[in-house]
Amino acid sequence: MSSLKFRLKRLFERIWVPIGAYGLLGVIAAAMGSMLADVIPSSLAFQIGAESIDAILNIMASSMLAVTTFSLSIMLSAFNTASSTATPRAFLLLKTDQTAQQVLASFIGAFIFSLVGIISLQIGLYGEGGRVILFGATLLVLSLIIINLVRWIGHLTDFGRLGDTLARVERAAGDAMAARLAAPFLGGRPLVGTVPDDAVPMRATDIGHVRFIDLHRLDKLAETHAATIYLAVLPGGFATRDMPLAHIAGGPVGPDYDGLLQDALSCFEISADRSFDQDPRFGLIVMSEIASRALSPAVNDPGTGIDVIRRMTRILSQWDAPADPEVTLSHLFVRGLKAEDVLVDAFQAIARDGAALIEVQIAVQRSLLALTRLQPPVFGPAAVAQSQRALAHAADAMLIGTDIDRLRQMSEEIAAAARPAQGQIGQM
16 A cells, blocks of 8 residues: 555544535635526526525534534444444454444535525525526535434444444455455565664664555665665564564665655655554454453443354464465565464454353354464464464363363364464465
């Protein structure tokens, strides 16, 4: 993803952008009545009076203000519900819901249109032909409001509910995983082993999560300065001032090298919050948090925990055996995702928090077994490690020996399925 595309995506995720666009359209629609007044036949203009239009606009303005206030309260309630029943990290996805933004923006745009139309009528800005244009525009705005009201009612039946939140997180995590699988090294060359000894570390100047890396610009800088850049962090990684973001080998000397370092450093966006973009592990962590909350003694909802396990299995099943990736950024070396890290993100917390629940432990073991059978070279060793860890949690928390024996048998099945892949590293 280029820097421009990423920034435009973030811009259009902000709620004020569609609101401002609809508001501007409302002003333009109201102003068109005055600009196109001369194209309306006089015989038609006399049939529409200013009083009738003014009454419609007044009704629209008062109702849109109430509907907008009501919709905002519903959105805030949905945000609070998602934060309390799922996880506060899921709020990021609800906040960028396009349907909610478009509906709210259309209500505010209609309100602004009504205000501009009422003021223009009162000061006599519209002639007889202008009132016809304004009346037609009013009918179009009313049609838009009706359509969006119907959409909004249907959307509210699920908006902010736990199932809806889970589906959003699964979709975001699945999209991020699919994008990473399509470019396992983000378009660069695979980085295996250690970086060259002569490579100079480029350290972070801020503390936070790496939210975005402008890889295309970074590769262009390396090509221009005849350098090679070895990324030390991936999007989502936590950076501190004592750790390198990348290592640079080759390149110019003197002031030009300092300029290269500064330009390369500006390609890394560090933020306090993680993003689902470029970071498939974050989606799995958020889903694991939802399951952990459901398995807490205060909630005691193992069904949700099992649902999360199955959803994560569906996401991880996209991971195929390592293949030769297409290299489009030849001056960058990037490490791939490790199956060990991904399975830790997905299952470690669930196995701990659901240690005493046999149904949850069975779901974890079945998921690990399914992934191992699908791709033994990718998931085999990492799945065995997670299976044994989950079994240790269960043996420490469960009181019924037959349940532990059943889990131990499933763990042995995972080990047997992974045995052909022992000694291989599960990495993209």
